[in-house]
Amino acid sequence: MLSIKKYPFKLKNKKEEKKVRGIVERIIKDVSKRGDEAIVYWTRKFDYPEFKKEDITVEKFDFDIEPEMETLVDKLKNRIEDFAKAQLDGIKNKIELNKCSQVIVPVKKTGIYVPSGKAPLFSSLLMSAIPAKVAGVEEIYIATPPNRENKISPYILFCAKILGIKKIFKVGGAQGVAGMALGTESIPKMDIIAGAGNKYVQEAKRILFGTVGIDTIAGPTEIVIIADDHANPEFVAWDLLSQAEHGLDSMAILITPSFNLARKVKNYVKDIISDFPEIESIKRTLKRNGGIILVENLEEAFSIANEIAPEHLSLQIKEPENWIKLIRNAGAVFVGDYSPVTIGDYWAGPSHILPTGGTSRFLSLLSVRTFLKEISVISFDREEFLKAKENVIALSEKEGLFAHAESIRARER
Incomplete structure (x- = not known):
């Protein structure tokens, strides 16, 4: 549990x-x-x-x-x-x-x-x-x-x-x-x-x-929810369960400075899953990769979230827009009580194929850019070439690449 x-x-x-x-x-x-x-x-x-x-x-x-x-x-x-x-x-x-x-x-x-x-x-x-x-x-x-x-x-x-x-x-x-x-x-x-x-x-x-x-490492789903006393504990409970129901390898974590909210969410989860068709599976998932982390303040909550680097980061706090600047690592961010992860899964518009397993530290979501390549095109004319030649020769010889330097000299002979 x-x-x-x-x-x-x-x-x-x-x-x-x-x-x-x-x-x-x-x-x-x-x-x-x-x-x-x-x-x-x-x-x-x-x-x-x-x-x-x-x-x-x-x-x-x-x-x-x-x-x-x-x-x-x-x-x-x-x-x-x-x-x-x-x-x-x-x-x-x-x-x-x-x-x-x-x-x-x-x-x-x-x-x-x-x-x-x-x-x-x-x-x-x-x-x-x-x-x-x-x-x-x-x-x-x-x-x-x-x-x-x-x-x-x-x-x-x-x-x-x-x-x-x-x-x-x-x-x-x-x-x-x-x-x-x-x-x-x-x-x-x-x-x-x-x-x-x-x-x-x-x-x-x-x-x-x-x-x-x-594209990215889009494995078993993850959610981290940062919430304070402003949050609706029932919303938080359902959002945790919506990811836990994906399977045993899913991760569902609440980070909060509010013991009162933590207690309410814990009780809601207990009551809700008693009616779940796959109650034992949900219990195992929550026991294995779920939990509530109590922190001193929201700054600490964001610091921990950045370390976890989750696939989904939900902000159910007062004035969540003011805290977005603290986010460094997340596949996608869901801002406010009425932006649950499920909206991103099925309706919002951006792809829900997101980095998991901490890889949002260096990977991004699937997007149009995933399927595009950037190719540099260098089109020096003779005038630009002559302006650059001495600098290029000096740099290439300093690195011991003398054929590089001669490929420049050959063009001025």
Whole structure:
């Protein structure tokens, strides 16, 4: 159950992390050696026992979903698209200085990983693929695991259709990531792999980065809530539970200077989860990666939050806008009582694919920029060259790179 803890407390199980890495390394090595054969083997092992090679690629999308859900998904698509277009407008400002400029081009091929274990997260497909489309990526593919009937969620199929995606690989887990990173007989090698996923998926992305580009490390979900006496304890309790319900590896933490609020939230959580269909799972999650941290003041709360560097940081405090300047590390910030993480998950507009596991210290959310490359263009004429030559020769010779210096001298002879 949710308990008051002293910071710092252990959030990661290093022994478990080592075990996950070992399994993922074995899968990647196998896919590298055996290609589709390995894809089939691991999919049979983890997802569908009778999986065959011809099941890997899906190009015909048959689905039947509620008309009202089609309309709702289309509205969400438009909100994400509008925000992505605004991002692109902000990125593509032309730079020209000292005979140098910059061109911004999209990658050619992107693989979107769509989780479908506990539930098919079709919203994550929209949040990943729409920024790629707006960026101008030519080829977008999907990898998602089959269900127990060897099928793909109709909602994922519908989203793929309205996005204009032509091909889905019915492959999940580390083997799906490895297939897209390394290429197999059925799966082309991607330039970037993007999307959320479990710890095995994210470990595969971590290991394969360099062989393929990645968006961010978007693993098991996390929330840190900073709250004071202004906060509604019921709101806080539900926000903690909304992330804890994702699974055992989720993290849900409240940081507060108010013992009164801490007590109320703890009681609300206890009362609420008594009616939860998966009460034991929620209890284990909260015991393992949940807690309430009591602090002296809000400054200390923000300091701890920056150390944790959470995926989601919720500010349920008086005048939260005045405290944003203290935030250094977070995937996304949710300001005030009426900006719960769930709004970001399903409606706001920015992608909900966010860095987890403390990686918001150096990584950002998935955005249009994820799929773009900046290429410098240097266009010196002879006049500019002659102005620079003595400086360049002196610098290159000081570093012992004499052929560099001669490449300059050759042009003045």
